[in-house]
Amino acid sequence: MSAEAAAPATPDTTLPIALDAVGGDHGAAPNVEGAVQAARAGVPVLLVGPRVALHAELGKHAGSASLPLRVVDAPDVIGMDEHASDVRSRTGASINVCTRLVKEGKAAAAVSMGHSGATMASALLTLGRLRGVDRPAILTHLPSKKGFVTLLDVGANADVKPGYLAQWARLATVYLRVVEDKTDPTVGLLSIGEEDHKGSQLVLEAHALLRELNGKGIHFRGNVEGRDIFQGTTDIVVTDGFTGNVVLKLAEGEAKVLFGWVRDALGGNLRTKVGGLLVRGALRGLAERMDPSTYGASILLGVRGLAFIGHGSADARAVKNALLRASRAHEAKLIERLEGALAPQAG
Amino acid sequence: MSAEAAAPATPDTTLPIALDAVGGDHGAAPNVEGAVQAARAGVPVLLVGPRVALHAELGKHAGSASLPLRVVDAPDVIGMDEHASDVRSRTGASINVCTRLVKEGKAAAAVSMGHSGATMASALLTLGRLRGVDRPAILTHLPSKKGFVTLLDVGANADVKPGYLAQWARLATVYLRVVEDKTDPTVGLLSIGEEDHKGSQLVLEAHALLRELNGKGIHFRGNVEGRDIFQGTTDIVVTDGFTGNVVLKLAEGEAKVLFGWVRDALGGNLRTKVGGLLVRGALRGLAERMDPSTYGASILLGVRGLAFIGHGSADARAVKNALLRASRAHEAKLIERLEGALAPQAG
Structure with missing residues (x-):
C-alpha cells in the first residue's frame, strides 16, 4: 500500500480557510456571500482584504456575526490588470497575506478568485514546492x-x-x-x-x-x-x-x-x-x-500547501464551492498524502 | 494591389478532380456515390482505385455512364492502419496515382478520405512545396x-x-x-x-x-x-x-x-x-x-498543387462537398494566387 493511502490522523477541522476576499471581477460581494454560505455549512473562513469594506459587506448578511468568520486586514490588493510579479514587492497584498497564513499554519488553505498569475506566484514564493516537483500545475x-x-x-x-x-x-x-x-x-x-x-x-x-x-x-x-x-x-x-x-x-x-x-x-x-x-x-x-462555478476553483498542485485559484467572474456559489473543496482537501490531509507519494521509498 | 488579387485567367474547368476512390473507413461506396453527385453538379472526377471494384460500384448508380466520371486503375491501396511512410515505396498506391495526376497536369486536385498521413506524405513527395513555404499545413x-x-x-x-x-x-x-x-x-x-x-x-x-x-x-x-x-x-x-x-x-x-x-x-x-x-x-x-461533412475535407496548404484530406468516416455528402471545394479552388486558381502572394516582390 502506498504512503498516501495510509489512514489520516484526526484532521484539525478548526483551522480556517484564508479567502482573498476582494479578489475577482466583482470585488467583495460574491466573496463575502460565498464565505457566509461556507461558514453556514461549517467551514470557518478568514476574510482577507480591506477591513472596513469587508465589515461593511458582512453587515449585509443577517446573523453573520455568529458564524465562524473573521476579517484579516490587508489594504493592498493586486488588481486583475496588474503584473503577477508584483507579489514579490507588495508583501502586504491580500493574496500574500493569505499564503502567509497557510505557511504559518494559521489557515488550512488559500483561496483566490483574483489575479491567477499573482496567486500562483504568491503560492510558489511563500509556500515553495513539494519535494520531487519541478513545477506546480x-x-x-x-x-x-x-x-x-x-x-x-x-x-x-x-x-x-x-x-x-x-x-x-x-x-x-x-x-x-x-x-x-x-x-x-x-x-x-x-x-x-x-x-x-x-x-x-x-x-x-x-x-x-x-x-x-x-x-x-x-x-x-x-x-x-x-x-x-x-x-x-x-x-x-x-x-x-x-x-x-x-x-x-x-x-x-x-x-x-x-x-x-x-x-x-x-x-x-x-x-x-x-x-x-x-x-x-x-x-x-x-x-x-x-x-x-460547480467546481468552484482549481487547485495549484505541487506547492507545499493548499492553494486554490478561481475564475475572476466567480459568483457566491463558486466561492462557496471553492471553500468547501479546500476544506475537504485539508481534512483529507492532501499535502501530507502528496508528500508521501512523492517520497523516494514510495516508488 | 497584391499579386493574388489579380484577375484570374479563364480556368480550365474541364480538368477532372482525382479521387482516391477506396480511401476511408467505408471503402468505395461513399466515394463513388459522392463522385456521382459531384459529377451531376458538373464536376468531372477520376475515380482512382481497383478498376473492377469501382466499376461494380458505379454500376449501382443509374445513368452514371453518361456523367463525366472515369476510372483510373490503381490496385494498391494504403490501408488506414498502415504506415504513412509506405507512400515512398508503393508508387502504384492509389493516393500516389492521384497526386501524380495532379503533378502531370491531368487532374486539377487530389482528394482522399483515406490515410491522412499517407495523403500528406504523397502530396509533399510528389508535388513539392510552394516557394517560401517550409512546411505545409x-x-x-x-x-x-x-x-x-x-x-x-x-x-x-x-x-x-x-x-x-x-x-x-x-x-x-x-x-x-x-x-x-x-x-x-x-x-x-x-x-x-x-x-x-x-x-x-x-x-x-x-x-x-x-x-x-x-x-x-x-x-x-x-x-x-x-x-x-x-x-x-x-x-x-x-x-x-x-x-x-x-x-x-x-x-x-x-x-x-x-x-x-x-x-x-x-x-x-x-x-x-x-x-x-x-x-x-x-x-x-x-x-x-x-x-x-458540411465542409467535406481540409486542404493541405503549402504544397505545389491542390490536395484535400477528409475524414476517414466521410459519407457521400462529405465526398461530394470535398470535390466541389477542390473544383472551386482550381477555378479560382488558388495555387497561382498563393505563389503570387509568396513571391518576394509581393511583400
Whole structure:
C-alpha cells in the first residue's frame, strides 16, 4: 500500500480557510456571500482584504456575526490588470497575506478568485514546492460522459519538460484518490493520435516516462485525443499548460455558444416555442453541468500547501464551492498524502 | 494591389478532380456515390482505385455512364492502419496515382478520405512545396457565431517553428480571399492570454513575426484564446499542428456529447417529451452545422498543387462537398494566387 493511502490522523477541522476576499471581477460581494454560505455549512473562513469594506459587506448578511468568520486586514490588493510579479514587492497584498497564513499554519488553505498569475506566484514564493516537483500545475475538472474528467496543467506552465507531465500524473492520481475517492484513477496523455509513436517530441518523451511509471503509483492508459476529453476515456488527462489552457477555454466557450444556438433554435419559431418552454428546465440542468462555478476553483498542485485559484467572474456559489473543496482537501490531509507519494521509498 | 488579387485567367474547368476512390473507413461506396453527385453538379472526377471494384460500384448508380466520371486503375491501396511512410515505396498506391495526376497536369486536385498521413506524405513527395513555404499545413473550418472560423495547422506538424505560423497566416489569408470571398480576413494567434507577452516561447516569437507582417499581406489582430474560436473573434486562427489537432477533435467531440445530453434532457421525462418532439427538427439543423461533412475535407496548404484530406468516416455528402471545394479552388486558381502572394516582390 502506498504512503498516501495510509489512514489520516484526526484532521484539525478548526483551522480556517484564508479567502482573498476582494479578489475577482466583482470585488467583495460574491466573496463575502460565498464565505457566509461556507461558514453556514461549517467551514470557518478568514476574510482577507480591506477591513472596513469587508465589515461593511458582512453587515449585509443577517446573523453573520455568529458564524465562524473573521476579517484579516490587508489594504493592498493586486488588481486583475496588474503584473503577477508584483507579489514579490507588495508583501502586504491580500493574496500574500493569505499564503502567509497557510505557511504559518494559521489557515488550512488559500483561496483566490483574483489575479491567477499573482496567486500562483504568491503560492510558489511563500509556500515553495513539494519535494520531487519541478513545477506546480493547475488542476481542474471538466464535465464528461463519465461524470467529470480531471485536466492538468491548464495554464501554470506554457513551456514544459516531459518530466513535469510524469510528475503531474502522479500528483493528480493522489488528488483523485484522496479528495474525490476514486480508487484507481486512469491517466491519459493528450496527443494527436492514440498510437504510441504519434505526437510532438514532448509527448513522445513524456509517453515513455509515463509508461515506466505505469503500475508504480499511476495507472497509465496511453495517449488520448481531443475527442476523448468529453468521452471521459480516462479519469485524468495530462498535458502542457499551453494546450490545457486552450482546451479549458475552448470547452467553456464552445458550450456557451452551442447552448446559445440550442436556445435560439428552440425560440426560433412559433411551432417550437411551446416545446422550448417545456424543455427549458431540462436545459438549465445541462447548463449547470457545464458551469465552472460547480467546481468552484482549481487547485495549484505541487506547492507545499493548499492553494486554490478561481475564475475572476466567480459568483457566491463558486466561492462557496471553492471553500468547501479546500476544506475537504485539508481534512483529507492532501499535502501530507502528496508528500508521501512523492517520497523516494514510495516508488 | 497584391499579386493574388489579380484577375484570374479563364480556368480550365474541364480538368477532372482525382479521387482516391477506396480511401476511408467505408471503402468505395461513399466515394463513388459522392463522385456521382459531384459529377451531376458538373464536376468531372477520376475515380482512382481497383478498376473492377469501382466499376461494380458505379454500376449501382443509374445513368452514371453518361456523367463525366472515369476510372483510373490503381490496385494498391494504403490501408488506414498502415504506415504513412509506405507512400515512398508503393508508387502504384492509389493516393500516389492521384497526386501524380495532379503533378502531370491531368487532374486539377487530389482528394482522399483515406490515410491522412499517407495523403500528406504523397502530396509533399510528389508535388513539392510552394516557394517560401517550409512546411505545409492542414487548414480546416469550424462553425462559429460569425459563420465559420478557419483554423490551421490541425495536424500536419506536431512540432513547429515561429516562422511556419507566419507563413501559414499568409497562406490562409489568400485562401479565404480567393476561395471564400472574404475581402480582408483577420488573423489571430492562438495563445493563453490576449496580452502580447503571454504564451509559450513559440507563440511569443510568432507574435513578433505576425506583428511585422501586419498590413503586408495579412491583417493581424493579435492573440486569441480558446474561447475566441467559437466566438469567431478572427476569421483565421493560426496555431501549431499539435494544439490545432487537439482543438479540432475536442470541438467535434464536445459537440457530439453536448447534443447527446440535450437529446437525453429532451427525452428524459413525459413532461418534456412533447417539447422534445417539437424541437427535434430545430436541433437537427444545429447538428448539421457542427457536422464536418458540411465542409467535406481540409486542404493541405503549402504544397505545389491542390490536395484535400477528409475524414476517414466521410459519407457521400462529405465526398461530394470535398470535390466541389477542390473544383472551386482550381477555378479560382488558388495555387497561382498563393505563389503570387509568396513571391518576394509581393511583400
